[in-house]
Amino acid sequence: MNVSIGVGHHVIHVHAPLTRGVLVHRNPTNTPLNSQSKFPFLFSLSLSTATQLRAVRGARVAASMSYDKQLAAAKKAASLAARLCQKVQTALLQSDVQSKSDQSPVTVADYGSQALVSFILEKEFPSVPFSLVAEEDSGDLRKEESGETLHRITELVNETLVTDGMNDISLSKEDVLKAIDNGKSEGGPHGQHWVLDPIDGTKGFLRGDQYAIALALLDEGKVVLGVLACPNLPFASITRRDQSISEDRVGSLFFAQVGAGTYMQSLDGSPPTKVHVTAIENPEEASFFESYEAAHSSHDLSSLIARKLGVKAPPVRIDSQAKYGALSRGDGAIYMRFPRKGYREKIWDHAAGYIVVAEAGGVASDVAGNPLDFSRGRYLDLDTGIIVTNQKLMPSLLKAVQESIKEKASAL
Numbered sequence: 001m002n003v004s005i006g007v008g009h010h011v012i013h014v015h016a017p018l019t020r021g022v023l024v025h026r027n028p029t030n031t032p033l034n035s036q037s038k039f040p041f042l043f044s045l046s047l048s049t050a051t052q053l054r055a056v057r058g059a060r061v062a063a064s065m066s067y068d069k070q071l072a073a074a075k076k077a078a079s080l081a082a083r084l085c086q087k088v089q090t091a092l093l094q095s096d097v098q099s100k101s102d103q104s105p106v107t108v109a110d111y112g113s114q115a116l117v118s119f120i121l122e123k124e125f126p127s128v129p130f131s132l133v134a135e136e137d138s139g140d141l142r143k144e145e146s147g148e149t150l151h152r153i154t155e156l157v158n159e160t161l162v163t164d165g166m167n168d169i170s171l172s173k174e175d176v177l178k179a180i181d182n183g184k185s186e187g188g189p190h191g192q193h194w195v196l197d198p199i200d201g202t203k204g205f206l207r208g209d210q211y212a213i214a215l216a217l218l219d220e221g222k223v224v225l226g227v228l229a230c231p232n233l234p235f236a237s238i239t240r241r242d243q244s245i246s247e248d249r250v251g252s253l254f255f256a257q258v259g260a261g262t263y264m265q266s267l268d269g270s271p272p273t274k275v276h277v278t279a280i281e282n283p284e285e286a287s288f289f290e291s292y293e294a295a296h297s298s299h300d301l302s303s304l305i306a307r308k309l310g311v312k313a314p315p316v317r318i319d320s321q322a323k324y325g326a327l328s329r330g331d332g333a334i335y336m337r338f339p340r341k342g343y344r345e346k347i348w349d350h351a352a353g354y355i356v357v358a359e360a361g362g363v364a365s366d367v368a369g370n371p372l373d374f375s376r377g378r379y380l381d382l383d384t385g386i387i388v389t390n391q392k393l394m395p396s397l398l399k400a401v402q403e404s405i406k407e408k409a410s411a412l
C-alpha cells in the first residue's frame with residue numbers, strides 16, 4: 001500500500017505494507033504533524049499502526065529529508081540579522097544597551113536581530129505553524145520607558161529589510177514586539193522548531209569582539225540544520241597564519257544540514273567551501289578554545305586538562321559560538337566549556353554550533369560523555385560542562401576532563 005505522511009513541512013511517500021487498513025489523505029495545507037491530535041485527515045488509525053508510522057517517519061527524517069528550503073531561508077535571515085548587528089556595533093551608543101532582569105546585557109541589536117529573523121522565517125513559510133525557541137522576549141521593551149528603544153529597533157529592522165530589496169514591507173512597533181514574542185516556543189521532541197540566539201556573545205559584541213547570530217532547526221528533537229553568522233571572525237584561520245595567503249576578509253558564515261556536511265562562505269557572499277575539523281591525533285599538537293569571559297567557563301579547569309593532555313599552545317579565548325565555527329574549519333582542535341555548577345545551558349547557545357561541528361566530522365558531549373540532547377525543551381539537560389573535538393581526540397579528552405574534575409573536587 002502506498003501512503004503519504006506529513007513530516008514537518010513535508011509530505012513523504014511511504015511504500016510499506018501496513019498491518020491494518022489505514023486511509024491516509026494528503027495533508028491539504030502541508031501543516032506539520034506534531035501529535036495525534038493534529039492528524040484530522042488520518043482516520044481508522046490503530047495504535048500499532050500509529051507506532052509503525054512514527055517509526056517510518058523517524059527513519060525517513062534521519063535518512064533522507066532535505067531541508068534545502070529551510071536552509072536557504074535560515075542563511076538569508078541570519079545574514080540580514082548580521083547586517084543589522086554590524087550597523088549597531090559600528091555606532092554603539094550607551095543608550096543602545098539595556099539590562100535584562102537577569103542582569104545580562106541586551107542591546108537594540110539583540111532585539112532587532114530576533115525580530116528580523118522571526119519575521120523573515122514566518123514570512124518564508126506562511127502555510128505552516130511557526131515555532132521559534134529564542135532567547136529574548138519583549139517584556140522589558142513593552143515598558144513605558146523603552147519607547148525610544150523600541151522606536152530605534154523598529155527603524156533598524158525596516159532599514160535592514162530595505163537593504164535586501166524588501167522596500168514594500170514596513171513593520172510597525174507592534175509587529176516588532178509580536179515577532180520578538182514569537183520566540184516563546186518551548187521546543188521539545190516533536191515537530192519542527194527553529195532555535196535562535198539573535199546575538200550569541202553579547203559581551204563580545206559590546207567589546208567589539210566576536211559574536212554570532214546562531215540559528216538552527218529541530219525536527220523530531222534532532223538538530224537538522226544550523227547557520228552561524230560570525231561578522232567579526234576572519235575568513236582565514238585565526239590560528240594558522242599562512243604567509244602565502246593574503247586573506248584579510250572579515251565575516252564568516254557557516255552552515256550545515258544533516259548528512260550534507262558543513263560549508264563556509266564569507267558574509268559578503270563568496271562561494272561556499274566545504275570545511276572539516278582538524279585531523280590531529282596527538283593532543284600535544286592540539287590547541288583549544290574557551291570563553292573569553294572567565295565567568296562563563298572555568299579557565300583553571302581547562303588549563304589543568306590541557307596540561308594533562310600535554311597541550312603546548314596557549315588557550316584561544318573568544319566569545320560566542322564563533323568557537324564552534326572556528327573548530328569546524330580546523331582553526332583549533334578542542335573546545336571546552338565549564339560553567340559554574342547549577343548554570344543551565346540553553347539550546348540556542350549550542351544547537352547551530354553543534355551541527356556545524358558534527359557535520360564537519362567533530363563530536364560534542366557533556367563531561368559524562370553523553371551526547372547533547374536538544375529535545376527536552378528550552379534547556380539542555382546535562383552533566384555540567386561541554387567538550388567538543390574530533391573523533392580521534394575525544395576519548396583522551398574525556399578521560400583528562402573526568403580525571404581533572406575529580407582532582408579538583410578532592411583538592412577542595
Ligand SMILES: Nc1ncnc2c1ncn2[C@@H]1O[C@H](COP(=O)(O)O)[C@@H](O)[C@H]1OP(=O)(O)O
Nearest residue numbers: 199200201202291292293295296319320339349
Ligand atoms: N554565567 C554564565 N555562564 C555561562 N554562560 C553564560 C553566562 N551568562 C551568559 N552566558 C552565555 O554564554 C554564552 C557566551 O559565552 P561565551 O562567549 O563565553 O562562549 C552566551 O550564550 C551567553 O549568553 P548571550 O547569548 O546572552 O551572550
Ligand SMILES: [Mg+2]
Nearest residue numbers: 104105135202
Ligand atoms: Mg543573553
Ligand SMILES: [Mg+2]
Nearest residue numbers: 197200201349
Ligand atoms: Mg547565547
Ligand SMILES: [Mg+2]
Nearest residue numbers: 135197199200
Ligand atoms: Mg544572546
